[in-house]
Amino acid sequence: MALEKDVKPGYLALSRFGYGSRGDGDLGIAASDPRGFLIAELNEPGIALLSGPDLYPSSKLLPELFAFQKQKQAERKAKLVAKADMKAADMTSPAMASAAMQPKPAMAGKMAAKRKGAPPNIIYQTLQSEALARIDKAIAARSGLVERLVAFWSNHFAVSIRKSQIVVMGAGAFEREAIRPHVLGRFKDLVRAVEQHPVMLNFLDQAQSIGPDSPAGKRLKRGLNENLAREIMELHTMGVRSGYSQADVTSFARILTGWSIIGPQGKLGPPGTFIFNRFFHEPGAQKLMGKVYPAGGIEQGEAALDDICARPATAHFIAGKLAAHFIADNPPPALVARLAAVFTKTDGDLKAVTLALINSDEAWSTPLSKIRTPYDFLIAASRAQQSEPPAVGPYFYALKLMGMRLWAPPGPNGWPDTVSAWASPEGMKQRLDIAARIGHQWRSVANPSEVLATIMGNAASLETRQMVARAASRPQGFALLLMSPEFQRS
């Protein structure tokens, strides 16, 4: 047997920064110049953007949602009226009463429709289209680095479809409109796009926050909601315990009043779009972390936001999170410091920071100690299968079983990013069952050992190669490949 080619650097590039090999020769190409392989992807124009025939801007989706909600409300009302009529009739006619007691056929029909897998309404149709487009792009990507970055930032600025129909309908659009255009741009542009996006304004309750002394506040007797203001500082920029106080949170909440969404009636513009509503805005100058922001409109909040983005705490927090995501749960402090310095020097140029990460020695000398998240695991499995893009239903179900429903983290801090969170007893057990299922469905002329050689080469350990080679069946061999530490780690 000829001397085996050393593809370990290519495996490292694809596992640490990408979504794993697609088995199309990418491993060898990556191995010959792993940094160049990744950087080439970063340099492709518009690489982070996502569009498609089923994808619409939030400015179109949210009005559709409002119309749908209005229609549902009308239907409910009509039903209630019908029920009341029925009740009135009950008093006199026993036959009517028994008819009213039998809603079963309608229910059964509804259940049957559900089982066929068709989304029940435009809200879930939209969610599925968005998810499918995202999944397809990740599977087709060269290394997957940019899609990993998109997922990272999307989780950093997490919204959750558990919150409202606006988020279900708009989570994908939020990612396409606020996250993707900026993942290789400036951090402050990313932050501004996020905090002015209607989906975020809904998710963190900002849309309804009203300055108590604003015209609307005085008239409606409503007031502040400090949710967004706090989470911007704690989660999106500076990080918790980084030098702001409760008074700063409240002050920032006052500054942000007026950042809102145009309602279904569209009195102030196109429904479902961002608006700075001056009737909501708290008048007067505000002091935030020692600096006074003069009275004004939207520029008051934008100036405060830019200043927050430029603080050293922000550079350090972002650098630490990126390094913890791509390198290790506890990344080398020297690396974090270097990334933070690049962030500061370049005014938050995220491409420069990403390049610094890829060019660091630590990226290539630190062993793979993270574990793929359930989403990354499924994407990597789809890539390894080199098959047609999968149906979204099984993807959603597998993600749910592994505790990571798409765009549905339990809180605004997003999904956890640690080994212990995902290598949990229940999580690993579910992973195994899912690997077994995928193994059974794997369509490939190549046998599991050949696939293993194609996607990992000599990066696979002797134990893994033997275990896959000695599998009792093809499905079992593929399942073992998927469960191998080399496939699980990233």
Added chain:
Amino acid sequence: MTLLCEQLLPSRRALLASSGALFSWAFLPKMAQAADGRDPRLIVLILRGALDGMSAVGPVGDPDYERLHGQIALTRSGPHAGLPLDGFFVLNPAMKNFARLYGKGQAAIVHAAATGYRDRSHFDGQDVLQNGLPGVGHIDSGWLNRAFSAIPRGARVNPFNALGIGAQTPLVLQGPAPVLGWAPQGLPEAGDDLRNRVMELYTHTDPVLAKALREGLATQHLANSDGMDATRPQGGSDNPAGMRQAARGAAKLMAHDDGPRIAAMAFDGWDTHVNEGGATGRFALLLGGLDGAFAEFETGLGDKWKNTAIVAVTEFGRTARINGTVGTDHGTATVVFLAGGAIKGGRVIARWPGLKDAQLYQNRDLAPTTDVRAVLKGLLADQFGLSAAVLGNRIFPESAGVAPLRGLIAA
């Protein structure tokens, strides 16, 4: 015969045997009983998102309550009147089961309680609540895991039977002591042979993955023997049906003579910044889920209920005043719920701080008068006989000054 031995297939037996000491408990003929004949169980519910204690258990006897909590305050009378507790407090009407248990002396409330954490970050607050430190700090294990390790073996609890519910083990139960995991699930399982092979591979190449998978498989086996493998997830951790289902599953596993003695699970969704509702609405709906979970435990645990203590805790409370969007923002003190046959209930335990502006913490939140750690330490002391020294040092570091609140368990 023990549960596991009955169910073992040859290949599974080989797996268990090969993985060594970790599984030896399953082959013990009978677990050792406590000298006093009690066989205590402890269940910890982590309510993530900061539960509004003042809308769950309303201090209707305080003249300032309605002024501050406004339209979401609970009331003594009216269409959605609170359920009477002790004249001063009423319970949210969504908690009918809890009220019934309270009436039977099997449920209690500690009010105006908080951990040692005083800032208002959910995520720091949840960490402190679960890792047991006096304030923000780094430690990889939860207090329940450390407590579990500290319980004398062969006394009241046999080894290796703490249970984490959900796809991710709650931090409170993470740590060096092995933990079983279970969640409602719905795929056909991987065959025994595949499991054995993956376990063998991990044993040789990746101890971290090996430990996690071994523990996950062990619980699934317990669950299968109960016919629980057929269950489908009914809702997430922030959904009333999901809460009930998680509790039902945990109760079923814990009801076995050799089932887990300790369990933890997390319920989400308590971060009610907007249109919280009080006696009705979103908050009440969630409380109904929690209430249902208590009922599921009571039913599912059967005769084990009498020695069970359940404690439900949250990272901090919410503002005493409602905010500008008829919700509440992050606050400080809140309630702790206690239920179970072992609880000496029928009482609200509170040194009430008052709700005058000057009595509020930072003129904003209900002020804390009881340390949540005192409650937890009291439970661990009375339920498992852990000493104050161990509790004040290993379990809740640097908490020697926080005396365990004794007498929460009925003698």
